[in-house]
Amino acid sequence: MSDLPLIQADRAVPPPAPTTVTGGRGRRLRLLSRTDRVVITLMVLVPLLLVVGLVWLPAAATVLLSGTNWDGIGPLGEIDWVGLKNYDDVVNIYPPFVPAVQHNLLWLAALFVVATPFGMFLAVLLDKELRGSRFYQTALYLPVVLSLALIGFIWQLIYSRDQGLLNALLGANTDWYGDPHVNIWAVLFAAGWRHVGYIMLLYLAGLKGVDPSLREAAAVDGSSETSTFFRVVFPVMRPINIIVLVVTVIESLRAFDLVWVVNKGRNGLELLSALVTQNVVGEASRIGFGSALATIMLVVSLAFITLYLFTVMREDRR
Amino acid sequence: MSRPRSQAEYLARLVPPSVAGLNRRSLLAGAAGAGALLGTGLLAGCGSDSGSGGDAKAVSLGSNQSDPKPKDVIAKVMDGFKTSSGVTVNINTVDHNTFQENINNYLQGKPDDVFTWFAGYRMRFFAAKGLAGDLSDVWGKLSGYSDAFKKASTGDDGKQYFVPASYYPWAVFYRKSVWQQHGYQVPKTLDELNSLGAQMKKDGLTPIAFADKDGWPAMGTFDILNLRINGYQFHVDLMAGKEAWTSDKVKKVFDTWAGLLPIHQPDALGRTWQEAAQSLQQKKSGMYLLGLFVAQQFNNDEQDDLDFFTFPEVDSTIGSKALDAPIDGYMMARKPKSEANAKKLLEYLGSKDAANITVKNDPSTLVANTSADTSGYTALQKKAAELVGSATEIAQFLDRDTRPDFASTVMIPALQQFIKNPKDVSGLLTSIENQKKSIFTS
Numbered sequence: 001m002s003d004l005p006l007i008q009a010d011r012a013v014p015p016p017a018p019t020t021v022t023g024g025r026g027r028r029l030r031l032l033s034r035t036d037r038v039v040i041t042l043m044v045l046v047p048l049l050l051v052v053g054l055v056w057l058p059a060a061a062t063v064l065l066s067g068t069n070w071d072g073i074g075p076l077g078e079i080d081w082v083g084l085k086n087y088d089d090v091v092n093i094y095p096p097f098v099p100a101v102q103h104n105l106l107w108l109a110a111l112f113v114v115a116t117p118f119g120m121f122l123a124v125l126l127d128k129e130l131r132g133s134r135f136y137q138t139a140l141y142l143p144v145v146l147s148l149a150l151i152g153f154i155w156q157l158i159y160s161r162d163q164g165l166l167n168a169l170l171g172a173n174t175d176w177y178g179d180p181h182v183n184i185w186a187v188l189f190a191a192g193w194r195h196v197g198y199i200m201l202l203y204l205a206g207l208k209g210v211d212p213s214l215r216e217a218a219a220v221d222g223s224s225e226t227s228t229f230f231r232v233v234f235p236v237m238r239p240i241n242i243i244v245l246v247v248t249v250i251e252s253l254r255a256f257d258l259v260w261v262v263n264k265g266r267n268g269l270e271l272l273s274a275l276v277t278q279n280v281v282g283e284a285s286r287i288g289f290g291s292a293l294a295t296i297m298l299v300v301s302l303a304f305i306t307l308y309l310f311t312v313m314r315e316d317r318r
Numbered sequence: 319m320s321r322p323r324s325q326a327e328y329l330a331r332l333v334p335p336s337v338a339g340l341n342r343r344s345l346l347a348g349a350a351g352a353g354a355l356l357g358t359g360l361l362a363g364c365g366s367d368s369g370s371g372g373d374a375k376a377v378s379l380g381s382n383q384s385d386p387k388p389k390d391v392i393a394k395v396m397d398g399f400k401t402s403s404g405v406t407v408n409i410n411t412v413d414h415n416t417f418q419e420n421i422n423n424y425l426q427g428k429p430d431d432v433f434t435w436f437a438g439y440r441m442r443f444f445a446a447k448g449l450a451g452d453l454s455d456v457w458g459k460l461s462g463y464s465d466a467f468k469k470a471s472t473g474d475d476g477k478q479y480f481v482p483a484s485y486y487p488w489a490v491f492y493r494k495s496v497w498q499q500h501g502y503q504v505p506k507t508l509d510e511l512n513s514l515g516a517q518m519k520k521d522g523l524t525p526i527a528f529a530d531k532d533g534w535p536a537m538g539t540f541d542i543l544n545l546r547i548n549g550y551q552f553h554v555d556l557m558a559g560k561e562a563w564t565s566d567k568v569k570k571v572f573d574t575w576a577g578l579l580p581i582h583q584p585d586a587l588g589r590t591w592q593e594a595a596q597s598l599q600q601k602k603s604g605m606y607l608l609g610l611f612v613a614q615q616f617n618n619d620e621q622d623d624l625d626f627f628t629f630p631e632v633d634s635t636i637g638s639k640a641l642d643a644p645i646d647g648y649m650m651a652r653k654p655k656s657e658a659n660a661k662k663l664l665e666y667l668g669s670k671d672a673a674n675i676t677v678k679n680d681p682s683t684l685v686a687n688t689s690a691d692t693s694g695y696t697a698l699q700k701k702a703a704e705l706v707g708s709a710t711e712i713a714q715f716l717d718r719d720t721r722p723d724f725a726s727t728v729m730i731p732a733l734q735q736f737i738k739n740p741k742d743v744s745g746l747l748t749s750i751e752n753q754k755k756s757i758f759t760s
Contacts, residue, residue: 071723072422073447085756093752096731161588162597178531178588180738263531267587267734282419283440283722286757 059298066291073285086292097293100270103184104300107191107271108252115192116248119199124229126200127207141201143194152261155190180268187269191258195251199244206240207233242312249304253297272297377659378408380430382417391679398675399666405659425449431654432663437470437645438718439557441480444649445473451650453478456661460668462689466712470645481648481668482686484676486610487706488538488642488715489626496523496601497625504627508574511630515581518604525581527603529594530737533730536586537716538642539607540733543571545640546632550711553640557720559758563751569743574632576740586737609644610702613682621681624698628705639710644718645686721757728753 032040066086070079090097122140126133143151158165159176167174176186210233218228234241256273259265265274272293279290383392389411396407410430417424417434424433425444435441444450450473457468457478471480496502500521505511515525530536544553548567555561556568583594583603595615597603606612607629616624631638648667654660666672673690676683681696684703692703706712717725732750736743 073426073449089753089756093749093756095735095749160593161585162593173585175585175588178585180587183588263587264533266533266731267738279723279727282726283421284726285422286723286727289727 062291062294062298065288066295068288068291070287071285072287082288086289087296089289090292090296096266096270096275099268100265100272100275103269103271104252104255106184107188107255108249110188110192111195111248111252115195116199116244118192119196120203120244122196122200123203123207126204137201137204140197142197144197144201146194148191148194148257149261151190151194152258155186156262159186177262178267183262183268187258187262191251191255195248198247198251202244202247203237203240206237210236246308249308253301253304272300375404375659376406376408377432377654377656377663378410378430379663380417380424380433381409381411382414382434384411384413384417387680387682391676394679395667395672395675398671399663402666402671403662405662407663425651429651431656431660432648432650432667435480435647435649436714436718437480437482437647438714439720440718440722441471441649442473443721445475445477445479449652450479451652451654451657451660453481453650453661453664456481456664456668459665462670462673462687463668464688467645467686470712470714471647479649481664482645483647483667483672484680484683484685485643485645485706486683487628487702487709488542488607488609489628489702489705490526490605490607491598491612491624491626492605493598493601493620493623494625495623496604502604505630507630508632512578512581514604515578519581523601524583524597524603525605526578526583527594527598527606528582528586529589529591530586530734531588531590533726533734534717535591535594535608536733536737537725537729538609539575540571541642541713541716542607542629543575543632544568545642545711545713546629546636546638547571547574549636550640550713553713554719557716559720559724559754563754564744564747568747572736572740572743572747575736576743579737579740587734609642610684610698611682613698621696621698626698626701626705637710639708641705641709641712642715643706643709643712644715646683647686724754724757728757 065079067081067083068079069082069086122136126137130136146154156164156177161167161173161175161178164176166172166176174182177183214232214236215228218232223231254273255271256265256277259269259271259274260277263269265271265278276290276294276297278284279286279293379392379396381389381392383389392409392411396409400406408430412420421435421440426449435444441450453471454477457471460481463482467482468478471478471482473479492502500517502514502517503510505514518525528536528539541553544556547570548556552561552567556563561567583589583597586594591608591612592615594603594606595608595612598606598612599616599620613621613624628638628641648664650657650660650664668687670687670689670691673685673687676685677690677692677694681699684695684699684706685692692700695703713719716729720729728750732746736746
């Protein structure tokens with residue numbers, strides 16, 4: 001009886017009368033009184049209004065504005081329609097666009113190929129109950145607690161060409177943040193440093209939930225540690241794996257704060273999100289042009305979201 | 319006790335007896351009511367705030383002077399206005415960059431009666447869009463301003479929209495002690511600058527400190543080279559989008575710059591102007607082209623060691639009399655809550671009394687009003703005032719002289735691209751011209 005303390009504590013509550021549990025069709029209809037229907041309508045309407053008002057309407061407005069040359073000043077009636085000119089400009093005469101797409105893809109690849117597997121690897125190691133594993137957990141997770149803006153500042157102290165820690169230690173003159181061939185890797189390292197901790201914690205939580213009897217059974221059957229992990233533990237953790245995958249994709253699509261802190265997303269650190277911000281926010285106010293960039297980003301995100309939903313729904317149907 | 323048979327039963331057991339009697343619906347109704355109360359409370363809070371501006375004895379000022387020193391000066395000037403007129407000024411200080419980035423929304427919303435801004439294209443732009451108040455009658459009462467300042471305060475329609483307060487020149491700064499030690503002479507021509515640079519390299523110095531991580535400092539170098547090579551009028555027309563960036567004249571600017579890059583500090587794109595200024599302060603660099611604010615990076619006892627010269631002549635038919643000297647000042651909102659008080663404040667801000675307070679309290683800027691008592695200037699300030707006074711033409715700065723969308727989304731990446739790869743100038747200029755056409759025709 002010791003397995004259900006929660007329920008023991010509620011001994012005073014009489015078990016519900018069997019009639020409510022076994023109520024028929026008419027009973028359920030009576031449950032939906034007028035007040036109930038109002039409450040349900042409100043519960044559906046309020047979130048719906050919030051989603052439509054805060055997500056779908058702005059998204060639709062962005063798509064609409066991307067066909068104009070609005071500069072953010074004056075009434076909406078004065079906006080001129082320019083058709084697809086903004087998209088034409090983005091692709092053909094806007095030099096930062098192509099590097100931005102490349103960098104977003106590179107970001108995704110680096111997190112997916114290096115940072116995420118490394119985070120999972122660390123989680124597996126920590127799951128072995130090494131001595132001082134709490135200390136390692138804390139140390140690895142600490143970067144996740146810090147805001148990316150703060151991380152940008154910390155790495156600025158390390159990467160600064162003339163006054164930074166790294167060049168002082170190496171005695172080198174590498175321009176970590178200024179050289180466009182180097183800075184994207186420097187920033188990716190900083191972003192990965194944070195991402196590893198995040199994935200490590202997610203995965204560790206998943207590993208703790210794996211039934212130990214599965215491992216024991218595999219060990220009894222003579223399976224090695226490696227093949228136990230890849231053939232037993234990894235497949236069992238499918239839900240966690242999907243979450244990790246989605247987190248990785250989201251992190252690389254919304255990558256923004258770090259490059260913004262470093263150099264406002266210019267000179268080798270172009271990212272779609274930074275270009276949108278440069279054009280729309282601030283004095284520039286190229287609302288139409290920036291909206292075209294934002295729409296392109298929306299389409300890319302939708303592709304990933306569709307893929308994800310498709311996989312999850314197929315999963316559910318099985 | 320037995321295990322619950324279903325989820326519903328399990329959940330039902332979780333309800334403590336004290337709550338079990340309470341109807342679920344009344345609970346929801348209560349929550350909705352509380353929410354409604356909270357909502358109206360917030361709305362009322364918003365409403366009561368806006369009524370306070372109608373006071374006849376107050377005027378509000380939106381200030382971008384967020385650094386401690388200039389903020390203090392603004393407060394002292396406003397105290398001076400209060401003693402002379404009896405009208406209180408409510409100062410709303412916003413971080414400098416934030417103020418600048420939000421200016422569009424700020425001016426279209428409920429701006430303060432008077433706000434800080436810069437002379438140049440952006441001032442004329444807001445005037446033309448009807449977002450700033452006409453100050454022609456205030457100018458009728460102002461005295462002590464040169465024609466150049468009046469021109470810099472005038473909108474496209476010939477009316478004045480701006481009251482200048484202070485300005486600072488861009489020049490080449492150096493440390494006297496370093497130059498005396500090595501026996502350097504101020505260069506008068508481009509060739510002399512080049513040979514001075516070569517000599518400094520031999521002496522183990524970085525000839526010209528350089529930084530462009532933030533994107534704007536390199537605009538100063540472009541401006542001064544364009545002014546020296548093509549003259550003021552071409553610069554203004556280029557900024558206004560009237561001249562082609564692909565022309566040979568612009569190409570010559572970049573070619574000259576490429577010739578000077580070897581005597582500039584390398585890897586400029588990873589360095590902030592503060593770091594470059596510190597290399598000058600630490601006697602690692604020989605000179606630095608920057609605004610007078612470079613002095614902020616020097617200790618108090620080093621201020622006397624700081625000196626400057628104007629950028630040397632490149633073309634003898636053009637000379638070296640034009641320069642960048644951005645003007646800071648004040649504008650009035652389109653519909654101030656109290657127009658009389660706002661104009662009274664602007665008149666005071668343009669007077670020599672306000673200028674005198676600034677001179678006494680701020681050594682890093684020059685006051686625009688010539689009738690002010692400038693005996694309190696430091697040697698550096700006096701020299702800077704002379705330099706600007708002798709200038710034939712004064713430009714504001716690239717990002718103040720042209721459309722902000724062009725300056726920030728085209729010119730910053732383009733100049734950084736040039737610093738990265740100075741060889742492909744014609745490809746770069748074609749790209750700038752294409753984007754310029756698209757932006758200026760929209």
